[in-house]
Amino acid sequence: MSERWNNIITSAQTFRRELHRYPELGWQENRTAAEIRRALSSLDISWRDCAKTGTVASLGKHKRGKHIALRGDIDALPITEKSDKEWRSEHQGCMHACGHDGHTATLLATAEWLKHSEDQLTGPVTLIFQPAEEGGHGAREMIADGALEGVDEIFGWHNWPAIPFGKLACPDDIVMCGNGTFRIKLNGKGGHASQPELCKDPVLAASAITLALQQIVARRLAPQRAAVISVTSINAPSGATIIPQQAELGGSIRVPDIKTRDEVNQLIREISQQTAASYGVDCEVEIIPRYNATINHAQQAQRLRSCWQDAFGSAAMANDILTPIMASEDFSYYLQEIPGAFALIGAGEADEEAYPCHSPHYDFNDKLIPLVTELYARLVGAALPTPN
Incomplete structure (x- = not known):
C-alpha cells in the first residue's frame, strides 16, 4: 500500500x-x-x-x-x-x-x-x-x-x-437483538432454619422462580422465535442457621422485536408472582427496558x-x-x-x-x-x- x-x-x-x-x-x-x-x-x-x-x-x-x-x-x-x-x-x-x-x-x-x-x-x-x-x-x-x-x-x-x-x-x-434487565424482590418471613414450617422461605421461592423462568423460552414461545432469559444473580444474605426475610433475583432478556419483548416481560411478571404466591412469599417485579x-x-x-x-x-x-x-x-x-x-x-x-x-x-x-x-x-x- x-x-x-x-x-x-x-x-x-x-x-x-x-x-x-x-x-x-x-x-x-x-x-x-x-x-x-x-x-x-x-x-x-x-x-x-x-x-x-x-x-x-x-x-x-x-x-x-x-x-x-x-x-x-x-x-x-x-x-x-x-x-x-x-x-x-x-x-x-x-x-x-x-x-x-x-x-x-x-x-x-x-x-x-x-x-x-x-x-x-x-x-x-x-x-x-x-x-x-x-x-x-x-x-x-x-x-x-x-x-x-x-x-x-x-x-x-x-x-x-x-x-x-x-x-x-x-x-x-x-x-x-434487543435487550432488557429485570429485578425480582421477594419478601417472606424469616426465622430459624430448624423450623422452616414457621417461615415463608424467599430463598426457596427464588430457586423455584429461577427454574420456572427458563420454561418461557422452552415452553411458552414458539421455537422459531429467538429469545434468551437469563437469571444472573440471586442475593439472599443470611447466616447458616437463618432463613432470611428477603431475596432478590436479577437477570437479562434478549429479544428480536417489540412484540416478543412485551410478551416475555408479561410472562416474567406472571410466572414470578404466581410462583412466589405458591410459596407464600410476596413478589415485586421490575423490568428495565434497554435497547431495541x-x-x-x-x-x-x-x-x-x-x-x-x-x-x-x-x-x-x-x-x-x-x-x-x-x-x-x-x-x-x-x-x-x-x-x-x-x-x-x-x-x-x-x-x-x-x-x-x-x-x-x-x-x-x-x-x-x-x-x-x-x-x-x-x-x-x-x-x-x-x-x-
Missing part, C-alpha cells in the same frame, strides 16, 4: 493502544473525547461536541451527493483487565473489553484518509464518535443533540471474536456487503453465521431514524485463543483497522489505497 496509507494505519494502531491504557466508562469519557478532538483538529477537520463527551466531525460539507454518517463508540466497561499486554489498562476496574478503542481508532484512521481525498468525496460525510454505548443510551442522546442532522444514511460495525478473522456478517434485517433490536435496512446492508466483497472477495463473507446475534447495540437508535446498516466483522485468529467481548482477557485485533478503514472509504466513495 502507499506510504501515506501505511502511516495512517500505524498511527491509528498507536492511538488505539493509548486509548486502551486509559479507558473511561460511559458519560465519563472526558480524556478520550479530548484526544479525539485534538487528533481531528491536527488534521484540520471541523468538529463539534455532541451530547457532552460525544464528537461529530464533518468532511465534504459542500458536496451535493448523499450524506453518509459513519459511527464509532468510545466508552469502556467496569471490568478489571487480566492481560499482560504492554498497553493494558492503567485504570483499575475499567477496561476496553469490547473493542470500542479499536472502533474509535478505525474511525480516526478513516477521518485522516478521507481528509487527504476530501475533494474526491461525492457527498458530505459525518463521523460520529459516540459515548455511552454500554447501556448508557449514548446514541439516543447523540440523536437528540443533532448528530444525524442532514444525514441520509448511516453505517457502523462491531468486531466479533467468535467469527473468523476478516469474515463479515450483515443481514438484511435483524443483526443484533438492531435492524438493518436491506438496501444499505446490500451496499455494505458489496463494498466488503469488492475489497476482499466473496470468501470474506460469514454466510454460515446465524443471526441475529443475541447481544445488543444502541446503534439500533440510529436505524430507527434513518436508513443504514450495521455489520459484525470477525476478529478471531485460528492460531490464537479468541477471548470474547467483555472478557477480562480480551484485546482488540489491530489487524482489523486497515480492513474497516477501507470499507468506510468505499462506502463514501473515497479514493482507495493502492498496492505497492
Whole structure:
C-alpha cells in the first residue's frame, strides 16, 4: 500500500493502544473525547461536541451527493483487565473489553484518509464518535443533540471474536437483538432454619422462580422465535442457621422485536408472582427496558456487503453465521431514524485463543483497522489505497 496509507494505519494502531491504557466508562469519557478532538483538529477537520463527551466531525460539507454518517463508540466497561499486554489498562476496574478503542481508532484512521481525498468525496460525510454505548443510551442522546442532522444514511460495525478473522456478517434485517434487565424482590418471613414450617422461605421461592423462568423460552414461545432469559444473580444474605426475610433475583432478556419483548416481560411478571404466591412469599417485579433490536435496512446492508466483497472477495463473507446475534447495540437508535446498516466483522485468529467481548482477557485485533478503514472509504466513495 502507499506510504501515506501505511502511516495512517500505524498511527491509528498507536492511538488505539493509548486509548486502551486509559479507558473511561460511559458519560465519563472526558480524556478520550479530548484526544479525539485534538487528533481531528491536527488534521484540520471541523468538529463539534455532541451530547457532552460525544464528537461529530464533518468532511465534504459542500458536496451535493448523499450524506453518509459513519459511527464509532468510545466508552469502556467496569471490568478489571487480566492481560499482560504492554498497553493494558492503567485504570483499575475499567477496561476496553469490547473493542470500542479499536472502533474509535478505525474511525480516526478513516477521518485522516478521507481528509487527504476530501475533494474526491461525492457527498458530505459525518463521523460520529459516540459515548455511552454500554447501556448508557449514548446514541439516543447523540440523536437528540443533532448528530444525524442532514444525514441520509448511516453505517457502523462491531468486531466479533467468535467469527473468523476478516469474515463479515450483515443481514438484511435483524443483526443484533434487543435487550432488557429485570429485578425480582421477594419478601417472606424469616426465622430459624430448624423450623422452616414457621417461615415463608424467599430463598426457596427464588430457586423455584429461577427454574420456572427458563420454561418461557422452552415452553411458552414458539421455537422459531429467538429469545434468551437469563437469571444472573440471586442475593439472599443470611447466616447458616437463618432463613432470611428477603431475596432478590436479577437477570437479562434478549429479544428480536417489540412484540416478543412485551410478551416475555408479561410472562416474567406472571410466572414470578404466581410462583412466589405458591410459596407464600410476596413478589415485586421490575423490568428495565434497554435497547431495541438492531435492524438493518436491506438496501444499505446490500451496499455494505458489496463494498466488503469488492475489497476482499466473496470468501470474506460469514454466510454460515446465524443471526441475529443475541447481544445488543444502541446503534439500533440510529436505524430507527434513518436508513443504514450495521455489520459484525470477525476478529478471531485460528492460531490464537479468541477471548470474547467483555472478557477480562480480551484485546482488540489491530489487524482489523486497515480492513474497516477501507470499507468506510468505499462506502463514501473515497479514493482507495493502492498496492505497492
